[in-house]
Amino acid sequence: MKVVNRLCLAALVLASQLLVGCDGADADEQLIGAECATAADCDDGDDDTPELECILDFKGGYCGREGCTASADCPEGSLCASYESGNYCFRTCLDKSECNRNRTLENESNCSSNIDPVEGGEDKLCIPPSGI
Numbered sequence: 001m002k003v004v005n006r007l008c009l010a011a012l013v014l015a016s017q018l019l020v021g022c023d024g025a026d027a028d029e030q031l032i033g034a035e036c037a038t039a040a041d042c043d044d045g046d047d048d049t050p051e052l053e054c055i056l057d058f059k060g061g062y063c064g065r066e067g068c069t070a071s072a073d074c075p076e077g078s079l080c081a082s083y084e085s086g087n088y089c090f091r092t093c094l095d096k097s098e099c100n101r102n103r104t105l106e107n108e109s110n111c112s113s114n115i116d117p118v119e120g121g122e123d124k125l126c127i128p129p130s131g132i
Contacts, residue, residue, distance in 0.1 A: 026076040026077050026078075027075050027076065027092070028077065028102060029044065030046070030052070030065075031043075031044045031063045032052070032063060032064060032077070032090070033063060033090065033102060035060035035063075035104060036063050037054065039051065039052065039053055041054060042063035052064060052065050055083070058130060058131075059130065060104070060106070062090075062109075063102075064089055065088060066086055066088050069118070070118065071118070074089035075089065078092055079092050079121075080117060081116060081117045082118055083115060090115065090126065091125065092123050093126050094111065095111050096108070096109070098111065103128070108128065109126040109127055110129075111124045111125075112124060112126075
């Protein structure tokens with residue numbers, strides 16, 4: 001019976017780890033939506049992921065992957081959206097708490113529908129207030 005309990009526990013641990021990948025962890029690990037002052041602040045240290053730009057139009061800056069044409073170009077937990085003169089991957093959200101894992105309290109993002117993904121839909125994106 002103890003073997004069955006251990007197997008059940010192992011299965012629960014594995015299932016919980018798989019679910020973590022569905023909550024935007026890829027976008028967070030790649031620093032999509034993180035605050036920044038320069039593009040160097042957006043470097044996740046992984047040479048296999050494309051570099052991010054620091055969008056300075058937002059308070060605290062915003063790390064976004066520039067040049068996407070569709071959401072398939074963005075990591076899980078982010079979508080491609082048009083902003084100013086280009087397209088960027090923005091962190092998706094259901095509520096504000098998901099937006100601020102890589103941001104300080106004074107530079108918090110809001111979960112907003114003010115910027116629409118390029119493919120449409122009703123997804124909300126993490127958007128900080130305008131200004132530096």
